[in-house]
Amino acid sequence: MPEHETRLEATDDVDAVTRAVLTASRLLVAVSARSLAAVEERVTLPQFRMLVVLSTRGATKLVALADLLQVAPSTAMRMVDRLIAAGLADRQTNPENRRETLLQLTEEGRRTVEDVTARRRSEIAAIVERLTPTQRLALIEALTAFNEAGGEPLAPALDDQELHPLGWAVDVAVAPDA
Numbered sequence: 001m002p003e004h005e006t007r008l009e010a011t012d013d014v015d016a017v018t019r020a021v022l023t024a025s026r027l028l029v030a031v032s033a034r035s036l037a038a039v040e041e042r043v044t045l046p047q048f049r050m051l052v053v054l055s056t057r058g059a060t061k062l063v064a065l066a067d068l069l070q071v072a073p074s075t076a077m078r079m080v081d082r083l084i085a086a087g088l089a090d091r092q093t094n095p096e097n098r099r100e101t102l103l104q105l106t107e108e109g110r111r112t113v114e115d116v117t118a119r120r121r122s123e124i125a126a127i128v129e130r131l132t133p134t135q136r137l138a139l140i141e142a143l144t145a146f147n148e149a150g151g152e153p154l155a156p157a158l159d160d161q162e163l164h165p166l167g168w169a170v171d172v173a174v175a176p177d178a
Contacts, residue, residue, distance in 0.1 A: 051083065
């Protein structure tokens with residue numbers, strides 16, 4: 001059977017595509033882990049995800065933060081306490097309702113998110129640079145279709161001010177003060 005026909009069959013084979021995506025996922029997890037290496041003594045991946053949410057949402061109530069991260073409020077509170085102890089986040093009284101507390105990044109927390117994101121972007125760019133232009137185009141088309149099928153919005157461009165550092169979709173239906 002000609003190689004071209006074999007490749008066409010492979011693209012119709014859900015298992016072959018799934019294996020390729022799982023392999024790519026392992027690579028991206030490794031890239032993410034390496035990008036966190038410089039801060040891993042201070043922050044875990046779930047805690048970093050919380051920093052990312054706070055960096056994109058701004059000051060947020062604990063219940064809303066727990067909902068966005070899909071964790072129990074008690075788990076979110078423990079994560080927040082650790083981030084506060086590390087100097088990466090702090091609490092403030094909600095000026096609109098003094099009985100509520102809002103959580104937000106400190107300047108150091110913001111720098112941490114920016115630094116980790118820059119390392120991750122740089123390593124991914126180095127991998128992409130090793131592809132031919134034809135392979136890059138095919139990858140863009142394949143990943144765009146995959147992301148659309150999974151409901152994930154396109155990651156921002158390098159010069160986009162509304163950066164979502166790890167690419168997680170932020171549910172705009174959940175208001176920051178919800």
